[in-house]
Amino acid sequence: MIPSPPPLSRKGRGEFNAGMDYRRLEARDLPALLALQEANLLANLTPEQRAQGFLSARFSAAQFTEMAAGVAVMVAADADGIAGYLCASGLAFNRRVPLAAMIERFPEIQFLGRPLSAQRCLIYGPVCVAGSRRGSGVLRGLYAALRDEIAGDYDAGVLFIAKDNPRSLAAHTDGLGMALVGDFAFAGGRYWILAFTVPPAGRC
Numbered sequence: 001m002i003p004s005p006p007p008l009s010r011k012g013r014g015e016f017n018a019g020m021d022y023r024r025l026e027a028r029d030l031p032a033l034l035a036l037q038e039a040n041l042l043a044n045l046t047p048e049q050r051a052q053g054f055l056s057a058r059f060s061a062a063q064f065t066e067m068a069a070g071v072a073v074m075v076a077a078d079a080d081g082i083a084g085y086l087c088a089s090g091l092a093f094n095r096r097v098p099l100a101a102m103i104e105r106f107p108e109i110q111f112l113g114r115p116l117s118a119q120r121c122l123i124y125g126p127v128c129v130a131g132s133r134r135g136s137g138v139l140r141g142l143y144a145a146l147r148d149e150i151a152g153d154y155d156a157g158v159l160f161i162a163k164d165n166p167r168s169l170a171a172h173t174d175g176l177g178m179a180l181v182g183d184f185a186f187a188g189g190r191y192w193i194l195a196f197t198v199p200p201a202g203r204c
Helices: 027-040 061-070 138-150 166-173
Strands: 021-024 072-078 081-089 121-129 156-162 179-186 189-197
Touching: 021 138, 027 061, 027 072, 027 081, 027 121, 061 072, 061 081, 072 138, 081 138, 121 138, 156 166, 166 179, 166 189
Parallel strands: 121 156
Antiparallel strands: 021 072, 072 081, 081 121, 156 189, 179 189
16 A cells, blocks of 8 residues: 655644745745756756756746746745745646646546546646755755645645656655655656645644
């Protein structure tokens, strides 16, 4: 049986990173968010830096705004600025980008006894945490904040992680309890598919 992700409550977020505010994206956050994205893009990193995790694709300010309006973009912010962000978007948004190759596999992928195509799914990601904040609970805080926002609206969240990004895979399977449910290939790249349950309304 695939385990559900560990419960991460709104009340407990302070344990993930004291003094951090987990909230929805605001227009004033975009310049810092875009700078954090650029600092972590695969193309901008050395081989040594890539071993610590990386982003595979660049999104524009307009795309971040569209994701925020469609489902949610959560940010982790404190007095020093934006420490991380986590995006979630609908299937329609992602059918216009390479994720269409993953969505096409949904009828074949079973999660908690049903194919993903028979469930209300959202796409999780991209997610990015500043290098200096990794390991401090920011990812868990962002994940808890997202689950609060989407509770009751979806059945499952689905994401992909490049097979050459083992740090990110471990952060999501070992750290957040997500399930590895499949894989896919696109344009020469190979990716893992992960899934997690979305709690009912009032059960975060």
